[in-house]
Amino acid sequence: MREGPDIARIAALVADPARSAMLIALMDGRALTATELAGLGGITKQTASSHLAKLVEGEVLVVEAQGRHRYFRLAGPHVASLLEALMVFSSDAAPPLRTGPRDPALRKARICYDHLAGEMGVRLFERMQADHWLADDLTVTTRGREKLAEIGLDLEKLPSSNRPLCRACLDWSQRRQHLAGRLGKAILDQLLARSWARRLPASRVLSFTPEGERIFNGWLR
């Protein structure tokens, strides 16, 4: 009975239905208040408060106090990764290999923490690799810089942090990888800023405008 890392402790944090509902709600990277989360979890605010305290204590969430509100947010991308890893399970329950969620819109394009996921996210990432925007070690090539500039992205202008520029993230619905990291976030931000797409309220679905989708496809050639 040697004991490895304390898997069970953090798994237990996710194991409660109310808590997991709140976590899923936070997967789009937004920060929500305690009462909003209470509603989403289907519980009273007292109970939610207790749950949220535990999640913060366990470093799954972080809080940001602002006036009389307290905003809760996922502690980082690794939390989103964990949640997606869990979703991989619940999805492929029954038949041979129908993976992911039923909602076609959610399969097509959605937000994963702070970057683009779903079919379009996977296509983008694979295109970036195949067309050598990214080198093998996931650094951005000269060609990559040019292409990114086409949609107004300048790598030098990205906020710096110790978070990696590019990271691969396993896609829940696709079972393939999409782009995360600071660049992944920047691209999503740009999609929204240019109004090529917008997030549907209270969901992780990302809805492309017809024009936005046309341009996006053209951008990938």
Place this chain on the structure above:
Amino acid sequence: MREGPDIARIAALVADPARSAMLIALMDGRALTATELAGLGGITKQTASSHLAKLVEGEVLVVEAQGRHRYFRLAGPHVASLLEALMVFSSDAAPPLRTGPRDPALRKARICYDHLAGEMGVRLFERMQADHWLADDLTVTTRGREKLAEIGLDLEKLPSSNRPLCRACLDWSQRRQHLAGRLGKAILDQLLARSWARRLPASRVLSFTPEGERIFNGWLR
């Protein structure tokens, strides 16, 4: 309170200390019997039996009956991925950025389900990419075939299955990626077959012989 996939249910399966201990013990890809697992979990066999039934029911484990023994095994690589995703947490608890396990041997080389992980696994994967053994889409190049042939691996001879040939797996201790998939397994098998390394009993540690390590390093140039 819209509900996504049933994250909580499977998280709950991992959330019990006894169960998580058993799961971690299975992470090296072996198949163990119920009583062995009971011992590792620190519980009686009745209790273990109940736990194991739940894990099988939840499709986290699979059983294989053989005579009067029942061998339990992880249901697939996605389970190992989930467990590593959980470990990412419990490891970086305290200081700035000391990730992963304390045991140096475990950091250096270990078995993740059925492939090589740890520093050596990460180095191998990055070398394979940098030196173009693998293309951007993780298919094996001609050069890759040549290099693999050097250690006696013939891709045509690999057992076929619908499992992908190459997949990236996020490394728990390194926070970078290493190679999984059928090829990842084949390489580990080869390391063991050639006696370049052997697995330490009752642990995930992979111990390279001095000669094996020398050859391995030479193979990566």
Place this chain on the structure above:
DNA sequence: CGAATGGTTCGGTTAGGATCGAACCATGAG
């Protein structure tokens, strides 16, 4: 055929934790 060993089932006990009502503290609005 017993006897031994691996595993499961059943019943009763116990502990942990999720829940809510109610009271309480803090901030912001009027």
Place this chain on the structure above:
DNA sequence: CTCATGGTTCGATCCTAACCGAACCATTCG
């Protein structure tokens, strides 16, 4: 200041699930 609102703390209740002892089933071995 007073009131409304967001959030936490406290106490009591209730339910689930982990646990083990004991009995039971199945397989192998002598």
